[in-house]
Amino acid sequence: MNLERLERFVFLAKLKNDVGQKDINISRAAEQLHIPQPYLSKQIKQLEEELGVELFVRKPRLALTPYGKVFLREAQNLLEQVQRIKLSAQQAGHGEIGRLTVGINTSISNSLLPDTLRVFRQKFPNVHLVLQELLHEESRQRLQDRAIDVDFENLYNLQDVDDQHCLTYEVVHREPLVMVLPIDHPLAHSSQVQLQDFANEAFVLPSHNSVPALHTLIRMACMEAGFQPNVVQEAVWMPTVLALVAGELGVALLPANVMNLQRRGVAYRKLQGQSPVFQIAIAWRRDNPSKILSNFLNVVRAVVRR
Structure with missing residues (x-):
């Protein structure tokens, strides 16, 4: 079904309400659509032939038939749906849906x-x-x-x-590593600490199997500070690492974003000097x-x- 014919049918059928006229005026409709009146009449006739019903009675004046009134409602619904489809396509093309x-x-x-x-x-x-x-x-x-x-x-x-x-x-995103200490650790109240201060401490590390990159970064940082970390426990999730530190199983070296996790029983301390970067x-x-x-x-x- 031709959408242009539908749009012009709806425009013609609703025109009398829009301009306050008693009768449907096809000449005024053609003028506002900027097309010749015979062409508009031909399009309406083609639509009627396609449907097999008369949408308008022509005499004594142009008016919608009962079929035309039903078709007008459905045509309006269809055109509104077409507009929604067009809008959805445009939004999809812009990445908006x-x-x-x-x-x-x-x-x-x-x-x-x-x-x-x-x-x-x-x-x-x-x-x-x-x-x-x-x-x-x-x-x-x-x-x-x-x-x-x-x-x-x-x-x-x-x-x-x-x-x-x-x-x-x-x-x-780039961020330094920070030390995570049990709240009662002797260095927990220092404003800054050095990594080598923990050479003899037990460490809790993120799991090598789950987060190998972070695990490797921490080990390399300790080695550059002059010691191999004494790893007593590994854990998959950061909250678990924090819980183990709070339970005084050891200290941890973690990305600074961990400071956004409020965990009772731990203290976060920045490292002096150039800190490893995650x-x-x-x-x-x-x-x-x-x-x-x-x-x-x-x-x-x-x-x-x-």
């Missing part, structure tokens, strides 16, 4: 994620963000398999590991054309620049 699946981890959740979510939802309220908490060994594979659209990951995990050469990334990158497939993804990346960049 749809969904994006985002891989996250504890570090990004404690740092950039809250501001990113707030700004993105303000700008694109009709985009549904699906957040998936992932460990490093599954996040990259899910990204390569298109199971997720974008992933926040430790920079170390993204170097020389993309066998398919299909991923790209950029660093979005870096988070955002990764995505090079061939992902999604406008939503592009919008999300721009929001992350804007949050980073603040």
Whole structure:
């Protein structure tokens, strides 16, 4: 069915109400549509022939038939639906509706994620963000398999590991490591500490199997400070590491974002000198054309620049 004919039928049928006239005036309708009256009459006749019913009676004056009144209601509904479809297509093309699946981890959740979510939802309220908490060994594979659209990951995990050469990334967050001490530790009340001060301490480390990049960074930092850490326990999740420190199993060296976790029984202390730096990158497939993804990346960049 020709949409132009529908639109002109509706315009003609409603014109008398719009201009306050008693009768439907096809000449006025043609004038306002900027088309010749015979062409408008032909279009209405073609529509009637297509439907097999008369929409207007012509004598003694032009008026809607009972069929025409029913058809007018349905035609208006259809045209409104067409407008909604057009709007949806335009919004989708601008990345304003749809969904994006985002891989996250504890570090990004404690740092950039809250501001990113707030700004993105303000700008694109009709985009549904699906957040998936992932460990490093599954996040990259899910990204390569298109199971997720974008992933926040430790920079170390993204170097020389993309066998398919299909991923790209950029660093979005850098932060120092801080010491986490039991609240009654002798150095807990010092404003700053040195890493070598803990050479003889027991350490609680993030699990090598779950977060190998952070685990390796911590070990390397200790080695550069002149000692091998005495690891008495490993844990997968940051809250678990904090709980073990609070229970006085040992001390921990963690990214500064952990200070956003309020845990009774622990103290956070900055390291003197040049502290090891933990870096988070955002990764995505090079061939992902999604406008939503592009919008999300721009929001992350804007949050980073603040």
